[in-house]
Amino acid sequence: MSDEARVPLLAMRGITMRFGAVEALVDVDLEVHAHEVVALVGDNGAGKSTLAKMISGVLQPDAGIIEIDGEPVTVPTPQAAAALGVATVFQDLALCENLDVTSNLFLGRELRSRWVRDDGQMEEVARRILRSLSSRIPSVRSPLSTLSKGQRQSVAIARTLIGSPRIVVLDEPTAALSVVQTAEVLTHIEQLRNLGLAVVLISHNMTDVRAVADRIEVLRHGRNNGSLDVATSSYEEVIAAITGAPTEPRPAQHAPLRSSTTAWPA
Amino acid sequence: MSRRAGATAGSQSSLRLANRSLVVDTVKQYGGLTQVELAAATGLSAATVSTIVRELLAAGVVDIATTTRSGRRAQMVTLARRVGLAVGVQVGHRHLRIVLGDFTHEVIAEQSLPLPHEHRVDTTLDRVALLVIDLLEQMGSTLEDVVGLGIGLPAPVDTATGTISVQDIMRGWEDVHVGRIMSERLGRPVYVDNDANLGALAESTLGASADRVDSVFVRASYGTGAGIVLNRSLHRGFAGTAGEIGHLQLDPQGAICRCGSRGCLDTVVGATALIDALRSAYGSLTLRDVISRANDGDRGCAQVISDAGATIGAVIASLAVAVNPQCVVVGGELAETGELLLAPLREAVNRRLLPNRVAPMEVVLGALGTRAEALGAMLLALQSTDVPLDELDRDASAPGVLR
Ligand SMILES: Nc1ncnc2c1ncn2[C@@H]1O[C@H](COP(=O)(O)OP(=O)(O)OP(=O)(O)O)[C@@H](O)[C@H]1O
Numbered sequence: 136m137s138d139e140a141r142v143p144l145l146a147m148r149g150i151t152m153r154f155g156a157v158e159a160l161v162d163v164d165l166e167v168h169a170h171e172v173v174a175l176v177g178d179n180g181a182g183k184s185t186l187a188k189m190i191s192g193v194l195q196p197d198a199g200i201i202e203i204d205g206e207p208v209t210v211p212t213p214q215a216a217a218a219l220g221v222a223t224v225f226q227d228l229a230l231c232e233n234l235d236v237t238s239n240l241f242l243g244r245e246l247r248s249r250w251v252r253d254d255g256q257m258e259e260v261a262r263r264i265l266r267s268l269s270s271r272i273p274s275v276r277s278p279l280s281t282l283s284k285g286q287r288q289s290v291a292i293a294r295t296l297i298g299s300p301r302i303v304v305l306d307e308p309t310a311a312l313s314v315v316q317t318a319e320v321l322t323h324i325e326q327l328r329n330l331g332l333a334v335v336l337i338s339h340n341m342t343d344v345r346a347v348a349d350r351i352e353v354l355r356h357g358r359n360n361g362s363l364d365v366a367t368s369s370y371e372e373v374i375a376a377i378t379g380a381p382t383e384p385r386p387a388q389h390a391p392l393r394s395s396t397t398a399w400p401a
Numbered sequence: 402m403s404r405r406a407g408a409t410a411g412s413q414s415s416l417r418l419a420n421r422s423l424v425v426d427t428v429k430q431y432g433g434l435t436q437v438e439l440a441a442a443t444g445l446s447a448a449t450v451s452t453i454v455r456e457l458l459a460a461g462v463v464d465i466a467t468t469t470r471s472g473r474r475a476q477m478v479t480l481a482r483r484v485g486l487a488v489g490v491q492v493g494h495r496h497l498r499i500v501l502g503d504f505t506h507e508v509i510a511e512q513s514l515p516l517p518h519e520h521r522v523d524t525t526l527d528r529v530a531l532l533v534i535d536l537l538e539q540m541g542s543t544l545e546d547v548v549g550l551g552i553g554l555p556a557p558v559d560t561a562t563g564t565i566s567v568q569d570i571m572r573g574w575e576d577v578h579v580g581r582i583m584s585e586r587l588g589r590p591v592y593v594d595n596d597a598n599l600g601a602l603a604e605s606t607l608g609a610s611a612d613r614v615d616s617v618f619v620r621a622s623y624g625t626g627a628g629i630v631l632n633r634s635l636h637r638g639f640a641g642t643a644g645e646i647g648h649l650q651l652d653p654q655g656a657i658c659r660c661g662s663r664g665c666l667d668t669v670v671g672a673t674a675l676i677d678a679l680r681s682a683y684g685s686l687t688l689r690d691v692i693s694r695a696n697d698g699d700r701g702c703a704q705v706i707s708d709a710g711a712t713i714g715a716v717i718a719s720l721a722v723a724v725n726p727q728c729v730v731v732g733g734e735l736a737e738t739g740e741l742l743l744a745p746l747r748e749a750v751n752r753r754l755l756p757n758r759v760a761p762m763e764v765v766l767g768a769l770g771t772r773a774e775a776l777g778a779m780l781l782a783l784q785s786t787d788v789p790l791d792e793l794d795r796d797a798s799a800p801g802v803l804r
Pocket residue numbers: 154157158159177178179180181182183184185186
């Protein structure tokens with residue numbers, strides 16, 4: 136298992152992305168292992184969602200490589216990402232209000248036996264997945280419109296488990312949730328990790344991040360600005376990395392070395 | 402759900418009874434449900450659910466409360482509470498757990514929340530307050546229905562002042578009047594105690610040592626602690642440090658403990674020590690990883706837990722010689738590994754204990770699992786509250802705990 140641990144499940148290297156004049160990402164690296172929650176943090180516009188969209192096949196980088204299990208891959212479409220075992224919950228959840236929980240979980244991926252939808256089988260799988268997340272959604276037949284914001288987030292996270300993914304990307308899953316709902320989502324994230332998945336968690340809430348992440352990767356102005364081990368780093372260190380004071384910047388391989396006396400923000 | 406009560410066998414009335422208890426169990430499981438959700442969750446027809454809910458309402462078993470569901474008003478079916486609610490809170494090293502219950506000791510809602518390593522007192526107490534209010538609201542209740550809150554902390558507590566009585570065990574928390582701050586904030590009485598004491602209270606009231614006069618509860622977790630029950634009441638000691646076995650010296654040459662002493666039990670079996678022992682072979686694990694891997698049959702992780710069991714057992718033997726309990730109940734996160742922890746612990750205790758021919762001491766797993774401490778906090782709040790007794794007498798059913 137220690138051999139396995141050395142090859143990251145997901146590796147992104149030298150990722151660069153421009154939107155016209157905006158440098159959204161410059162030479163960014165990210166590694167995530169199985170059984171690991173990596174938090175991606177940084178101020179608004181730091182490039183977090185852009186990086187997540189590349190893992191999910193929504194955007195393609197201008198430069199840089201993505202590896203899964205050490206093998207270079209291309210992720211031209213969301214379907215390609217799904218085939219590679221990547222599941223994503225975007226900032227807007229993209230669920231269907233008028234459908235029930237089961238239908239939302241299987242949206243576009245309905246189980247069929249002899250060309251007819253196998254509703255019984257889908258409900259069974261839906262119950263099993265919600266249970267594995269310790270979810271409290273009362274019924275897999277509830278229409279989505281009757282669920283709370285937190286329960287919808289649970290459905291969106293449960294949805295990622297259909298098709299047995301290996302990598303789950305969550306973009307701000309606790310934004311605008313109440314504390315009880317946040318508690319449920321954070322508990323789900325712990326469960327995903329327990330199931331052995333690699334989780335990328337984007338969040339602005341440092342308490343949430345430090346509660347469930349193993350490692351924090353900081354982005355600032357589209358660049359890596361520190362990698363912190365949650366078990367040994369303090370709240371203050373994380374905030375310092377986000378707001379500019381460079382704490383242990385990663386040794387940059389391609390970019391010129393930044394001196395720690397550089398004035399931030401540039 | 403597939404647990405549809407069969408319409409074939411059994412008389413009409415036993416079917417009605419079965420459907421009734423199915424509805425009650427389902428309400429318990431989810432805390433509060435609309436009738437539509439109840440129908441979906443039980444597999445019963447809407448008409449049957451409606452009839453049963455009406456009967457249960459008349460019998461005073463359930464309440465109907467109006468709450469909001471995604472901005473809409475909804476009629477929620479909840480369990481009826483006879484006198485008032487109590488809140489139990491366990492603040493752990495990496496988790497917060499809250500249970501909401503009533504004087505029948507029935508838990509009607511619960512929630513846990515992962516916490517950061519070395520979480521800060523202000524943020525955590527904030528989250529406790531918000532979670533309590535949120536949970537109450539979900540049940541269609543308010544703080545006014547709450548008779549009191551119990552809060553368990555992983556440090557020795559002076560229950561008279563509701564503060565931590567020893568320096569350096571829980572950094573940043575020592576100078577905070579947890580009890581006063583929370584009762585000012587929530588406007589309800591708040592009782593603070595040590596988590597192992599609360600585990601002992603719960604297990605000796607509702608759990609594995611419920612029929613025992615003298616017992617010890619051992620909490621094997623990020624640190625180790627014990628709660629001592631003598632003559633059916635909790636023995637806290639003069640300022641709340643009784644049972645702090647995590648800081649008994651085990652190795653005079655050992656590492657310096659965070660309490661400032663050397664070679665404490667916690668420096669040998671605390672989370673940091675267990676994780677460090679595995680680091681060269683496994684890299685960086687969390688305590689939860691060690692536990693789940695041990696349960697999955699990983700030999701290295703199982704070894705570390707078994708060795709911890711033997712070490713804790715040796716210390717418990719000394720405590721048992723001093724106290725002579727009828728039984729030792731083992732809880733805390735490490736107890737989730739069951740006999741992996743318990744067998745070597747029991748063996749170490751028995752090897753050192755004076756063999757008592759009259760009544761050999763038992764070493765057993767806790768019956769309440771990871772919620773023992775939060776339940777104990779809830780019990781503490783209930784026991785600290787005066788109740789109009791006639792109200793309680795109305796309900797002759799035995800106290801039970803929702804599982
Ligand atoms: N489709 C797009 N077209 C043009 N610019 C874009 C596009 N998407 C993102 N950007 C820009 O790229 C930068 C990074 O945006 P991104 O959404 O990745 O940030 P973020 O870290 O997710 O921020 P937030 O915390 O606000 O969600 C921003 O300057 C943003 O305006």
